[in-house]
Amino acid sequence: MEAMLLNFLLMLFMLSIPVESQLSASFYALSCPAVEDIVRSTVESHFDNDPTIAPGLLRLHFHDCFVQGCDGSILISEASAERTALPNTGLRGFEVIDDAKQQLESMCPGVVSCADIIALAARDAVDLSGGPSWGVPLGRRDGRVSSSSDTKSLPSPLEPVSIQRQKFAAKGLDDHDLVTLVGAHTIGRTDCRFFQYRLYNFTPTGSSDPSMDESFLAQLQTLCPKDGNGLNKVPLDKDTPTRFDVSFFKNIRDGNGVLESDQRLWGDDATRSIVQNYAGNFRGLLGLRFNFEFPKAMIKMSTIEVKTGSNGEIRRVCSKFN
Ligand code: HEM
Known part of the structure; x- marks a missing residue:
């Protein structure tokens, strides 16, 4: 009963999200209908091996969104990319995103963004840890910029x-x-x-x-x-x-x-x-x-400065620009 009420209230909230973000929970309904199942089963299998991956994935989403918006820029593995900056030390869960992406590329190549995979994985991680679940608005595109010098926007634990x-x-x-x-x-x-x-x-x-x-x-x-x-x-x-x-x-x-x-x-x-x-x-x-x-x-955090339409790209491999 409580869960039904919660879902109903969340649905009402989703309907009130401004369309400016141009994201939608059914974005892949035709182009890659299995996306949520694939991400979920991937997160689940990693979680079964190591439940501490759940907080890793949640934090990964936060650190992605606060720098250049939620655009997968945190995933780029290059010298002087975001990932190498001090506030990003200890981030975990990259392999889960790569794993889901690899499966999605064989099923619907070039369709699902790495940024969306992170957002879904964070939601699933919370759910698997006994927290709430929600519909994730989808349709983010991946960024083409990732620089360690942009990470000043991340909060530090020492700050008031x-x-x-x-x-x-x-x-x-x-x-x-x-x-x-x-x-x-x-x-x-x-x-x-x-x-x-x-x-x-x-x-x-x-x-x-x-x-x-x-x-x-x-x-x-x-x-x-x-x-x-x-x-x-x-x-x-x-x-x-x-x-x-x-x-x-x-x-x-x-x-x-x-x-x-x-x-x-x-x-x-x-x-x-x-x-x-x-x-x-x-x-x-x-x-x-x-x-x-x-x-x-x-949901609010996951729509920070998202790239949609013809902005950005859909990466083939999450750790590399196309
Ligand atoms: C003022 C804001 C915040 C500060 C200063 C902060 C700082 C930190 C620090 C220093 C750690 C430990 C990192 C490590 O030792 O590797 C941490 C871990 C974590 N943070 Fe935050 N954080 C903030 C907000 C958030 C937000 C908004 C989220 C997600 C929505 C988040 C999710 C997490 C999670 C899940 C962990 C545990 C990661 C793990 O076990 O691997 N944090 N945070």
Whole structure:
């Protein structure tokens, strides 16, 4: 019943998406009707081998969309392409996209863009992790530019909310989208090096970040020793790191955020009330809230600066321009 209601509300939302994006869920209905099945089964088989691929694919979509729009520019494997830039270290899931593309090329050559495959794979990754599903508007074309120097638009975990806000606003996303999308950190992990300074060297006197819960701080200090190389992996959601749920928001509320950028969402009046809303409303009908809002925000993100019509190209191999 709840799922039906959610689907109905999402359908209503899809109908209200501006046509300016020129994307449509049925874009490949005639040219490659099996596209969604192929991407789904590919993501599923990789996920069965390694469920941690799900957060990898979700993050890949975000990093694709924030640089040059959602156009597969993140996939290009060349010296000085986007993929080689510092904020993109640790990105995962490229092989899943390549695998799906290879199958699609043998079935409907030259038809399905790599950018669309990423968007579908991210949706399937969330679904497989126990999160919501949604209809992905399709018809993006692949970009012809990919440069590491364009990646300044990606947010850094060290930035305050004011900068996160600016970077999201530059992509047409508001505070509500920001908090909702960062909720993606309900799955996945981070290297110690992205937050280790919070444990040992946050204040000028060399102590830890006072906004951290004390017992959580001790746990993180064990996982990320002071003299370690910073490459140990820590879950972004300490309670249910492989399940797509609202415990990430409860962690933020309780001082258990891992990245500084996540924890700061509790320190800003506007973002705090959104975090509080998700953290407090898990049970009952209101509990559908995050599951309803996340797809809307993802659809918005997945239409950032998309190329359609005669712009861009349909790559034959996702890691290379044609
Ligand atoms: C202010 C915004 C954000 C910042 C500063 C940020 C930063 C980070 C950092 C530093 C990591 C760890 C990377 C690593 O150690 O390899 C990470 C992981 C992740 N991020 Fe974000 N992120 C932001 C927003 C988002 C958004 C909008 C999404 C998706 C919609 C997202 C999805 C993910 C996922 C799923 C992971 C886990 C990746 C994995 O396990 O491989 N993030 N993020």
